[in-house]
Amino acid sequence: MKFVSTRALNNPKEYTAAEVIKQGLAPDGGLFVPTEIPALTEADLDRLAEMTYPQRAAEIMGLYLTDYTREELLSAANAAYGAPKFPEVTPTPITKVGDLELLELWHGPTSAFKDMALQIMPHLLSMALTKTGETRDALILVATSGDTGKAALEGYADVPRVKIHVFYPTDGVSRIQKKQMATQQGSNVNVTAIYGNFDDAQNGVKAIFADAEMASLLDKEGLFLSSANSINWGRLVPQVVYYISAYCDLMNAGRLQKGDLMDVVVPTGNFGNIFACCLAKRMGLPVGKMICASNQNNVLTDFINNGVYDRRRTFYQTVSPSMDILISSNLERLLWLVAGPEKCASYMEALREDGVYAVDSAVLEAVQEEFVAYFCDEALTKNVLREFYEQKKYLADTHTAVALSAAMRHRRANEEDNRTILVASTASPYKFSPAVLEALGKAVPEDGFEALRSLQKISGVPAPERLAALEALEDRFTEVISAGDMKEAVLAFARS
Numbered sequence: 268m269k270f271v272s273t274r275a276l277n278n279p280k281e282y283t284a285a286e287v288i289k290q291g292l293a294p295d296g297g298l299f300v301p302t303e304i305p306a307l308t309e310a311d312l313d314r315l316a317e318m319t320y321p322q323r324a325a326e327i328m329g330l331y332l333t334d335y336t337r338e339e340l341l342s343a344a345n346a347a348y349g350a351p352k353f354p355e356v357t358p359t360p361i362t363k364v365g366d367l368e369l370l371e372l373w374h375g376p377t378s379a380f381k382d383m384a385l386q387i388m389p390h391l392l393s394m395a396l397t398k399t400g401e402t403r404d405a406l407i408l409v410a411t412s413g414d415t416g417k418a419a420l421e422g423y424a425d426v427p428r429v430k431i432h433v434f435y436p437t438d439g440v441s442r443i444q445k446k447q448m449a450t451q452q453g454s455n456v457n458v459t460a461i462y463g464n465f466d467d468a469q470n471g472v473k474a475i476f477a478d479a480e481m482a483s484l485l486d487k488e489g490l491f492l493s494s495a496n497s498i499n500w501g502r503l504v505p506q507v508v509y510y511i512s513a514y515c516d517l518m519n520a521g522r523l524q525k526g527d528l529m530d531v532v533v534p535t536g537n538f539g540n541i542f543a544c545c546l547a548k549r550m551g552l553p554v555g556k557m558i559c560a561s562n563q564n565n566v567l568t569d570f571i572n573n574g575v576y577d578r579r580r581t582f583y584q585t586v587s588p589s590m591d592i593l594i595s596s597n598l599e600r601l602l603w604l605v606a607g608p609e610k611c612a613s614y615m616e617a618l619r620e621d622g623v624y625a626v627d628s629a630v631l632e633a634v635q636e637e638f639v640a641y642f643c644d645e646a647l648t649k650n651v652l653r654e655f656y657e658q659k660k661y662l663a664d665t666h667t668a669v670a671l672s673a674a675m676r677h678r679r680a681n682e683e684d685n686r687t688i689l690v691a692s693t694a695s696p697y698k699f700s701p702a703v704l705e706a707l708g709k710a711v712p713e714d715g716f717e718a719l720r721s722l723q724k725i726s727g728v729p730a731p732e733r734l735a736a737l738e739a740l741e742d743r744f745t746e747v748i749s750a751g752d753m754k755e756a757v758l759a760f761a762r763s
């Protein structure tokens with residue numbers, strides 16, 4: 268299987284999976300996409316249904332990562348999805364709530380769905396270095412507003428031939444998120460807080476990536492820079508697995524007959540998670556509609572409903588912060604598939620130049636053939652969260668609540684087809700305890716750990732052990748620097 272850039276028009280250069288995972292972003296600024304989509308037959312589904320999650324992951328990822336052996340993929344999947352990383356029997360349990368099937372993707376070490384990709388991607392990168400004949404080691408730089416940084420640290424800690432340095436705004440993350448990062452273990456990790464906001468951290472990291480002197484200094488240390496963000500193919504392909512795996516689990520449980528269509532609701536930000544579902548559907552998984560659920564930042568809702576993508580709008584900070592985004596990077600991959608490389612390139616250029624593009628009616632129709640979109644404002648998010656807790660005894664996090672709202676509206680609009688609706692549940696409620704308490708109409712303690720305990724007491728649902736245990740851990744990383752000193756900090760870490 269070969270990959271090309273979404274922005275390559277004529278005679279596109281082809282890359283192997285290992286090259287794609289190592290590079291992250293194509294040299295022309297496009298995203299890597301596979302030149303074909305592998306097929307999944309009913310017989311394959313039967314076979315996969317008999318397997319464990321790591322076995323399914325190795326099989327499914329192997330269809331895309333053809334330059335990795337099944338043994339390599341299986342050993343990576345076992346390390347990523349077994350105990351102690353995922354203590355439960357299955358890493359992605361499905362809970363039936365009313366007539367919805369909730370696919371819980373947050374039973375990993377950082378209690379958010381990003382673990383599903385970031386637990387395995389470091390292994391894929393480490394192997395990619397050998398496969399591509401790379402002699403240097405990778406230095407991963409991350410600027411984070413909270414969730415991604417911790418998930419990346421936890422994934423890359425102690426992975427051979429990789430170092431990781433995470434920067435976060437010292438006053439821009441929650442108490443729990445800060446504690447998660449400050450206490451990170453591992454001999455190859457570094458965490459630095461900076462004075463300023465997330466943009467300052469992000470700009471600092473971008474400047475280091477663009478700095479030629481830095482590249483040559485790092486080269487002397489035997490290092491090259493790499494990134495862990497969600498446009499890397501290595502983060503997408505592990506996400507295809509859990510949609511197929513969920514279908515197998517529902518078949519095994521008799522909650523679905525083989526061949527039945529299932530609709531899938533995904534709380535969406537950068538369009539990575541829902542695009543992975545789209546790949547599963549195009550491989551042949553019986554998925555009906557994909558429902559894109561957004562919060563008040565509803566740029567995708569407008570796009571899917573009207574065909575106009577317009578980022579020139581107010582940015583809202585919401586109670587579902589991991590979906591607060593105006594440019595959904597992975598949408599470029601869908602446009603490439605649906606509209607072809609020429610149109611895709613012209614849309615992306617218009618977005619860069621003017622902040623807006625409109626697709627033609629054929630493209631819009633093709634998008635609407637597969638996708639439905641809803642959004643949910645702050646009040647509705649909180650109401651739905653409270654309703655599910657009070658009436659259905661299910662404690663959801665704020666991101667999942669946005670998806671539940673979309674799922675209920677989709678159900679009401681399609682009452683007659685009676686399809687299975689799978690809802691991606693993307694974070695533990697305890698990761699966002701203060702917002703969840705507020706939604707439930709309870710008092711919100713100032714301190715994050717206080718809030719966690721209070722939520723635990725009220726709901727009777729135990730918090731993930733690793734979150735609750737954080738408070739007692741000793742901080743390992745306490746340094747706060749100014750954004751202007753980030754380059755020096757990276758160099759010092761590189762030389763350590």
Ligand SMILES: *Cc1c(COP(=O)(O)O)cnc(C)c1O
Pocket residue numbers: 379380381414497534535536537538539540541589590666693694
């Ligand atoms: C990152 C994230 C999302 C959004 O996923 P995308 O792949 O960016 O669309 C949703 N919920 C949670 C909890 C997240 O951390």
